[in-house]
Amino acid sequence: MESQTLLVLLLFVLILSVFLGFELINKVPSTLHTPLMSGANAISGITIVGALLASGGDGTFSSIIVGTFAVFFASINVVGGYLVTNRMLKMFKKK
Amino acid sequence: MLFFQSPIFINLSYIFASILFIFGLKMLSSPETAQRGNIISALGMLLAILVTLTQKNIISYEYLLIALVLGIAVGIMASSFVKMTSMPELVALFNGFGGMASLLVGVAEYINPSNVNLIQLIAISFTVLIGGITFSGSLLAFGKLSEIISGKPLILYGQKIILSVFIIIGISLALDLIINTGVTDAEKFGFLNLSGPTVLYILIAVTLILGILLTAPIGGADMPVVIALLNSYSGLAASSAGFVINNNVLIVAGALVGASGLILTNIMCKAMNRSLTNVLFGGFGSASGDSSKGGQIQGEVKPISAEDAYLILEAANSVLVVPGYGMAVSQAQHVVRELGELLEENGCEVKYAIHPVAGRMPGHMNVLLAEANVSYDLLAEPDDVNPLMDTTDVCIVIGANDVVNPDARENESSPIFGMPVIEVDRAKTVFVLKRSMAAGFAGIDNPLFLKENTRMLFGDAKESISTLVSEFKS
Numbered sequence: 085m086e087s088q089t090l091l092v093l094l095l096f097v098l099i100l101s102v103f104l105g106f107e108l109i110n111k112v113p114s115t116l117h118t119p120l121m122s123g124a125n126a127i128s129g130i131t132i133v134g135a136l137l138a139s140g141g142d143g144t145f146s147s148i149i150v151g152t153f154a155v156f157f158a159s160i161n162v163v164g165g166y167l168v169t170n171r172m173l174k175m176f177k178k179k
Numbered sequence: 180m181l182f183f184q185s186p187i188f189i190n191l192s193y194i195f196a197s198i199l200f201i202f203g204l205k206m207l208s209s210p211e212t213a214q215r216g217n218i219i220s221a222l223g224m225l226l227a228i229l230v231t232l233t234q235k236n237i238i239s240y241e242y243l244l245i246a247l248v249l250g251i252a253v254g255i256m257a258s259s260f261v262k263m264t265s266m267p268e269l270v271a272l273f274n275g276f277g278g279m280a281s282l283l284v285g286v287a288e289y290i291n292p293s294n295v296n297l298i299q300l301i302a303i304s305f306t307v308l309i310g311g312i313t314f315s316g317s318l319l320a321f322g323k324l325s326e327i328i329s330g331k332p333l334i335l336y337g338q339k340i341i342l343s344v345f346i347i348i349g350i351s352l353a354l355d356l357i358i359n360t361g362v363t364d365a366e367k368f369g370f371l372n373l374s375g376p377t378v379l380y381i382l383i384a385v386t387l388i389l390g391i392l393l394t395a396p397i398g399g400a401d402m403p404v405v406i407a408l409l410n411s412y413s414g415l416a417a418s419s420a421g422f423v424i425n426n427n428v429l430i431v432a433g434a435l436v437g438a439s440g441l442i443l444t445n446i447m448c449k450a451m452n453r454s455l456t457n458v459l460f461g462g463f464g465s466a467s468g469d470s471s472k473g474g475q476i477q478g479e480v481k482p483i484s485a486e487d488a489y490l491i492l493e494a495a496n497s498v499l500v501v502p503g504y505g506m507a508v509s510q511a512q513h514v515v516r517e518l519g520e521l522l523e524e525n526g527c528e529v530k531y532a533i534h535p536v537a538g539r540m541p542g543h544m545n546v547l548l549a550e551a552n553v554s555y556d557l558l559a560e561p562d563d564v565n566p567l568m569d570t571t572d573v574c575i576v577i578g579a580n581d582v583v584n585p586d587a588r589e590n591e592s593s594p595i596f597g598m599p600v601i602e603v604d605r606a607k608t609v610f611v612l613k614r615s616m617a618a619g620f621a622g623i624d625n626p627l628f629l630k631e632n633t634r635m636l637f638g639d640a641k642e643s644i645s646t647l648v649s650e651f652k653s
Contacts, residue, residue: 091298094422094430101418101431105438108201112208114535115555117443117542120207121410122270123217124439127200128410130224130432131281131417133231134424138287139246140237147291152242154283159250160257161277162228166221167258168269173214175549178556
């Protein structure tokens with residue numbers, strides 16, 4: 085695809101996602117602020133997709149090493165983020 | 180080529196993963212569905228990772244598997260063994276790692292010899308900038324929250340000038356990277372005669388310094404805002420990395436996180452009646468205290484013993500507990516719940532009023548009380564409890580200070596004037612549990628302590644409440 089068309093498409097996705105994000109999270113009770121933040125933080129670990137491609141892809145030795153470090157950091161973010169959120173949410177009970 | 184390696188399958192899977200993220204986030208906004216929502220979002224992540232791993236673009240697994248296994252091990256250990264009171268710093272740390280990962284993705288793409296186009300170059304510069312700020316900013320926040328370094332605002336002489344200089348250097352380096360990459364030496368523009376990777380490495384150093392310069396001036400009481408903002412940044416960095424590798428799932432997921440972080444930031448700022456720029460650059464609490472100008476505070480401190488406090492509580496029909504950071508410090512949440520249950524058995528109505536910025540991260544107090552098994556429908560926001568305050572018999576303020584300061588309503592010269600607070604001074608009796616008469620985190624005097632209906636219960640919050648609990652039991 086021509087790069088300009090691609091850029092427009094990606095920007096389109098970006099803008100719609102930002103608005104979707106605002107709509108989704110607009111009315112969150114303050115009880116859930118911490119789990120929401122840490123759950124969202126885990127989602128931001130999606131950058132692991134780029135890290136895996138850089139680490140396992142067809143690059144120079146240095147780009148592979150940099151990618152490997154990216155995988156390490158991103159996987160801590162993803163796994164730790166989801167587990168810690170789950171641990172917190174398990175405690176939220178109504179009696 | 181296998182079907183599950185075909186571009187159409189991969190992209191459809193990424194779309195499906197995005198849908199799972201969206202549903203997961205939606206469900207995170209209600210206590211009944213939140214845990215399932217988090218699991219759904221985790222499934223989306225698992226799908227995205229598995230689909231990526233099976234792509235034919237990935238030709239060697241040795242490095243990435245080692246990193247993956249190590250990262251998963253560290254993630255499991257950190258999340259399982261940390262205490263609930265250390266949650267703010269752990270969230271900050273994870274957040275920083277996310278920013279670092281995005282930065283490294285940008286770097287890896289840049290030093291990969293395959294051609295990068297102009298759009299990717301812009302995206303790489305932006306990813307490195309935001310990712311670097313997120314990383315060092317989050318690490319500094321982690322240090323402040325875990326009290327490895329002082330939580331007090333650190334203002335350098337000429338802070339704003341230094342910051343401006345570094346911002347200008349950062350932007351210049353980013354522009355240099357965008358303009359001068361992939362052109363011959365003769366075509367190079369500008370006076371910097373450095374190779375692309377060198378410019379990139381200097382840019383990284385500058386962004387790391389920027390993250391520190393932006394976070395250092397912010398004091399402990401403003402931490403909820405910073406944590407929420409850094410959370411938003413890590414989303415933006417991931418979204419920007421999506422432009423680097425032309426991947427929609429990164430753009431969607433990153434944008435969702437960016438938006439949610441901004442909403443939280445906004446809620447926190449509103450709860451303090453301050454603008455974001457004031458929080459970031461105001462150096463709140465370090466300014467010379469002008470709160471004394473608004474008339475000398477009248478009255479005297481009236482201490483009370485736990486035994487006398489018990490007699491008042493025993494006769495009370497409604498009690499409102501207002502926790503603050505002090506409850507987290509003394510780990511008093513379990514005895515607080517015990518006291519609440521004893522009061523309820525005694526026929527008293529117990530509620531917990533939680534200010535949005537109480538503690539060190541958004542919702543900090545809610546997490547601690549949930550850990551102690553307090554039902555979440557007993558937790559109320561300031562707007563819910565303030566109208567009923569005049570009929571409340573006793574307010575127990577546990578290690579909270581600025582969020583209950585009556586100066587926010589009464590003293591126009593107070594730095595926190597206009598901030599929505601929990602108006603505990605309107606209750607019939609107020610118990611303030613406090614270690615000593617020191618000022619709160621913002622360094623402002625609190626006339627609440629001197630009011631006619633206020634009794635100070637000095638000492639460690641956990642010990643004081645334990646005494647109350649044993650009085651009830653005897």
